[in-house]
Amino acid sequence: FIKMLNDFEHDDRLKLILSKCPEHLVNRMRSIEISRNGKLERVYFPIPRICFEMKPDQMHTIMRDVQGESQPEKITNFFIACKALHQELKSTQEITKNRYLGRFFVNQITIKNLSFMLAIIINLLILFSFTPSENSIEETDSFHEPIVSKFTWWTIKIFGVAQLLLSIISWLILTQVRCWKNHLTSKMFYYASFYVLFAFCGVFLPSNAAQFFFAFHLLDVIANNQETINVIQSVTLNIGSIILTVILAVVVIYLYTIAGYLFFWRDFTVDEKPICNSLIQCFTMVANNGLRNGGGIGDILAPADWENQFFFFRAIFDFSFFFIVIIILIQIINGIIVDTFGALREKEQNLKEQLNNRCFICGIERYSFDRHADGFENHIEIDHNVKNFFYFVIHISEKPYDELTGPEQYVKDEYDALETTSKEKRTNDNVKFVPHLKALRLQAYVEAQESQMANQLTASIEELTKFSRRSLTFLNDLAKQQSQSEFRLRNKLEETHKNLSKMIDETHENTKLIESSLTSRLHALTQELGVIRTELNNFATSKIFLNNNSNNNNYLN
Secondary structure, eight states, X not given: OXXXXXXXXXXXXXXXXXHHSOHHHHHHEEEEEEEETTEEEEEEEEOOGGGGGOOTTHHHHHHHHOOOSSHHHHHHHHHHHHHHHHHHXXXXXXXXXXXXXXXXXXXXXHHHHHHHHHHHHHHHHHHHHOEEOHHXXXXXXXXXXXXXXXXXHHHHHHHHHHHHHHHHHHHHHHHHHSOGGGGGGOHHHHHHHHHHHHHXXXXXXXXXXXXXXXXXXXXXXXXXXXXXXXXXXXXHTTHHHHHHHHHHHHHHHHHHHHHHHHHOGGGBEETTEEOOSSHHHHHXXXXXXXXXXXXXXXXXXXXXXXXXXXXXXXXXXXXXXXXXXXXXXXXXXHHHHHHHHHHHXXXXXXXXXXXXXXXXXXXXXXXHHHHHSSOHHHIIIIXXXXXXXXXXXXXXXXXXXXXXXHHHHHHHHHHHHHHHSOGGGOOGGGGTTSOSSOOGGGHHHHHHHHHHHHHHHHHHHHHHHHHHHHHHHHHHHHHHHXXXXXXXXXXXXXXXHHHHHHXXXXXXXXXXXXXXXXXXXXXXXXXXXXXXXHHHHHHXXXXXXXXXHHHHHHHHO
């Protein structure tokens, strides 16, 4: 409560009170930020006692393994993993209550390291002490039964018994921590079981060679290191592609075996002894020696004779096997493994970069806190500490519902909904209590930015208002000018219309006068034409008369 009030004081009096409180009580109090009703709230709570059983690297493992296409989806998967870790911690708490197994559980890291050291010591003793027996030296084809001095034998046995006890303890701790229904899908369960089995064989089998079973325990170097795990995963992740390529290589080798068996069986010799008497023998030699030799099958065959009729076929046979099998198929398998290992390393580096430069909870980049807050490290250590979020969900899960505060009940309802909601129906709303792209450390900066944006928006609105007023005044003046122009234009059009009407009337009258004048003139011309026609007729009559008189005179003459 005092730590919560400390966020709202300004005179540092509560900090003085906190400094006088016991350190273990102050350190046990933690806080997280939650988003409720669109606002960020800081919630304080004590670390549940069950969380003290958590290993230091468990939370980092969850953060590394949790994946998601988006930030809310990643957080949803994180809280689902937290539920599984909660069950594991409950089992751990039950183990710690056991008088004997609890002590071993507390020191399980020490037990694990001690077991690996014993494995190294045992294998060093085996490496430098074991020699073959006299019978196995004389009979080179028999099994090499090693011999060892009694002191070394008893030393290995004592260390082996200790190794067996440590492996059994580790197996019991593993089986008690995780429920049995998860063992069938747990690789560590199978690994621990074989670890115990090989330790048992190394201790109780009568043969000295049985102690070679302790060599299996050296594989602990793989289980305890992520780089070596990536090396194994580079083969196992794309095992389907590798198997298909191997099958293709076997088919190709079988085809070459048939060709060699039919045409070049005499060339398959070792110390001048034929080794291709049967097809299975020929296939075994091609698969065994042809793949291991750098030059392919040509390295195990007798040199081709130039005078042999199949010389060119033999050259094609050797070169094509080298090109198809050694260069192409083998390199395809190597490429798959190398590419997978490179992708795993790149994924691991990207994950480290994200964890170092982006908040796992809110998803905000490092530079935002380094530039506008107290730094990214303070944010992920105090505000959005991933462990604190885990502690909080354990706190609300262990605490009775009636005793929860309002924010705690809100988070518990959302958290419990994850368990009842199927994977297909889960949405981003299932983890809406987790702040997304929001943080209290950036709230002052965000508020300042919002205030600045609000001021800029207000200034812009004022400028827009002024512009609107000026535009409205201009439009009103333009409307008045338009009205006046329309009035003047209307008067001008009316005046023009009157003038045109007057001109049309005058034109019409003039047309009538012209028409009457033309009619009169036409009538006069018609009369004149009649007179002329009469005169022409008279002239014609006179001419006829004169012609007749002239004819008569001629006749008389």
